[in-house]
Amino acid sequence: MSWWQLSRLGLVQAAIGAVVVLLTTTINRVIVVELSLPATVPGLLVALHFGVQLILRPRLGHDSDRSGRRTPWILGGLAVCALGGVGVAASIPVMATNVALGIALASIASVILGAGVSAAGTPLLALMSERAHPTQRAGAAAITWILMIVGIIITAAISGALLDPFSYTRLIAIAGGIGGVGFLVAAIATYGVERGPRTAPTIPAPRDASSGSFGAGLRTVWDEPAARLFASFVFVAMFAYSAQDLILEPFAGIAFGMTPGESTKLSGLHHGGVLIGMIATAILATRRGQLRQWAAAGCLASAITYVGLAASPALGDVRLFTAIVMMLGLANGVFAIGAIGSMMALTGDKTDGRAGLRLGVFGAAQALAYATGTMSGAIGVDTAKAVLESPLRGYLAVFSVEAVLFAASAFLALRSASSERANDVFRERAEMLPAVLQ
Numbered sequence: 001m002s003w004w005q006l007s008r009l010g011l012v013q014a015a016i017g018a019v020v021v022l023l024t025t026t027i028n029r030v031i032v033v034e035l036s037l038p039a040t041v042p043g044l045l046v047a048l049h050f051g052v053q054l055i056l057r058p059r060l061g062h063d064s065d066r067s068g069r070r071t072p073w074i075l076g077g078l079a080v081c082a083l084g085g086v087g088v089a090a091s092i093p094v095m096a097t098n099v100a101l102g103i104a105l106a107s108i109a110s111v112i113l114g115a116g117v118s119a120a121g122t123p124l125l126a127l128m129s130e131r132a133h134p135t136q137r138a139g140a141a142a143i144t145w146i147l148m149i150v151g152i153i154i155t156a157a158i159s160g161a162l163l164d165p166f167s168y169t170r171l172i173a174i175a176g177g178i179g180g181v182g183f184l185v186a187a188i189a190t191y192g193v194e195r196g197p198r199t200a201p202t203i204p205a206p207r208d209a210s211s212g213s214f215g216a217g218l219r220t221v222w223d224e225p226a227a228r229l230f231a232s233f234v235f236v237a238m239f240a241y242s243a244q245d246l247i248l249e250p251f252a253g254i255a256f257g258m259t260p261g262e263s264t265k266l267s268g269l270h271h272g273g274v275l276i277g278m279i280a281t282a283i284l285a286t287r288r289g290q291l292r293q294w295a296a297a298g299c300l301a302s303a304i305t306y307v308g309l310a311a312s313p314a315l316g317d318v319r320l321f322t323a324i325v326m327m328l329g330l331a332n333g334v335f336a337i338g339a340i341g342s343m344m345a346l347t348g349d350k351t352d353g354r355a356g357l358r359l360g361v362f363g364a365a366q367a368l369a370y371a372t373g374t375m376s377g378a379i380g381v382d383t384a385k386a387v388l389e390s391p392l393r394g395y396l397a398v399f400s401v402e403a404v405l406f407a408a409s410a411f412l413a414l415r416s417a418s419s420e421r422a423n424d425v426f427r428e429r430a431e432m433l434p435a436v437l438q
Helices: 003-034 040-067 073-097 100-132 133-162 168-190 214-222 225-242 247-255 258-285 292-317 317-350 353-386 391-415 432-436
Strands: none
Touching: 003 040, 003 073, 003 100, 003 133, 003 168, 040 073, 040 100, 040 214, 040 353, 073 100, 073 168, 073 225, 100 317, 100 353, 133 168, 133 258, 133 317, 214 225, 214 353, 225 292, 225 317, 225 353, 225 391, 247 292, 247 317, 247 391, 258 292, 258 317, 292 317, 292 391, 317 391, 353 391
16 A cells, blocks of 8 residues: 555545544533533543443444455444534534533544444544555554544644634534544545555465354454463553543642643643654654564653653642643654554454454453543542642652652563564665655
């Protein structure tokens, strides 16, 4: 698969992210601020959208394996995503007049949204894993994440501008527009990409893979030590990663007295570090090291920076704290590319017709980690504050736990390599990655 085709598939991931981000940002704010409802409400909606993926990602990945084509699943998933996004937006005015009914409708729409993400996202990564050359996997992972983040940024900027002056009608119209544009982008991006050859010829699949036995296929994948270890790695690492989402900015305000504007800039600095880490890893991973080693290095560096965050209030230096947050972003970026690239290697190296099912298992582990990690970070802070009788100590306790989890993730990453080609160090044609990322 050419870099141009991989970039087009990255746009599909951007379209998925653009639809989902409306729930996690704009609708989240409207529920809490305009409707004055507890922050738990949007938190539960987000958790519900992730929770349904735990069930559907393996199932739909398996079904896309059976069908022999990924594109119809991707486009169908985007259509369902758009429907779910509009449904969540449409539930907001109902919530304003009837809270219980509105939350019920939003919950149903969140399930639909999660189903669409499962149907589109899992076959998309399976397609990239099957078609990308081993030397392209680190770059493909970087392209996917970078374009997703870019799509989220653009969507947030455009929707923010169009929402003023705010009205429920505008919110629903914007949700529909984002869904429609996202589907159109996906349709154009996926046109003709499955016509080319796979990375390696697919050998005849076992009978349970071709006959549609989901349970037998799932047991076969889970019986693979490498797949089981990697799923464990994905869960532990993503749990630690997502646990920081709701606590980093409040910690900056409590520990260093940062204003909301300053803490928002700090969050932007962290995401900037993530992008730099991803791009650097995508380039360097083609020259030396194994992707699992890069994933482990990113996890270990993340663990060290969390120790630094826990120690930063005692040091009392705002500039040092800012530098640590930047380093955390870099470490997270290294971990992300190493993890996704390893996932593609572990999936793309197999020729038994279960690429979608494997990615579904890994995606389910990630969804479960995000659903539980995001809530656990905030709950952990509140619990630690009550036990330790200090808000600051509550945050430090959670950062310490995250450091331990990332250290454990580094160990799991080194244990979970593809049995066939994870030792490929991606040095062939290394000059291609810098070109595509410039």
